[in-house]
Amino acid sequence: MSAPVPASARPYTRAATLPALLARRITIIDGAMGTMIQRHKLGEADFRNEHLAGHGRDLKGNNDLLVLTRPDVITQIHEAYLAAGADIIETNTFGATSIAQEDYGLAHLAAEMNLQAARLARAAADRFQSADKPRFVAGALGPTPRTASISPDVNDPGARNVSFDQLRDAYREQAEALLEGGCDLFLVETIFDTLNAKAAIFALDALMEDRGERLPVIISGTVTDASGRILSGQTVEAFWHSVRHARPLAVGLNCALGATLMRPYIEELARVAGDTFVSCYPNAGLPNxxxxxGFDETPPVTGALIEEFAKSGFVNIVGGCCGTTPEHIAEITRRVGAYRPRGVHSPLFTPLLAGAAA
Structure with missing residues (x-):
């Protein structure tokens, strides 16, 4: 009897056309959600509904909650990015795990937030979809405010404020709701701790195995400073070797740095991750x-920098993170359209190093 086919090797049951699209042209993912929410100048009342009127903690700033209390704002932002040319929009769920929502006393609402967020994004994408320009919804899984690899106590290196199993269970709950709400793919993003990402990957694989369907997964790390490492200590190459077993549709970098400072790291990732697509959605420069x-770069500046990535053959998916707006995405869309996407090839056999050595 033949061995079962791993979930990561099965054909996609949703977004089945996405790999061909990535091979044909550079594809656009949306920009910042938080930046756009800030434009609306919302107050505490906007983060509450009749069920939360008497909630005893401040909720302003819990942007994931807005899918329940101000869905009109989130829908408007999705539609603005779609109108600007985005092929892929992210659900407003960066902090919608039960672990992150514990800070607001709303862990019990995590599943509902993710379900509603996916439904809002799905409806917006469907309104803009056409035969020649399909639109996709990425269920966004953020890093959580806790880290499985790094001690929160400088006096106790072995201390942890979260376990792998807790992360796995929180991500599983999130992913189930995103799937039910209609997402086409999963985006494990802004990774600063590879062990957190592995918990998300484990949860996604188990979910898709149980459901009998396979969605594309994009994995996006964050280089936090000029050392070229993510916060848990790995270089970009080591990070890739640690997550490549998931066989993601794409691997990439986002957040933390603007495109100028990100360039050497996205070039390195494009070199080592030869057998998968590469994504890149940097901040709009540095905070200002x-x-x-709240960030330095205007749309023409960000657009020109990402155009250079496209011209150099580094990328298949581009967009923006903190500080970017629909104007940035429109400029990026206009500038990268003339360039072919990065090619994918079978990897050469080389030693694979995934540690955090100097």
Missing amino acids: PMSDT
């Missing part, structure tokens, strides 16, 4: 409180 968006 005097700017309208």
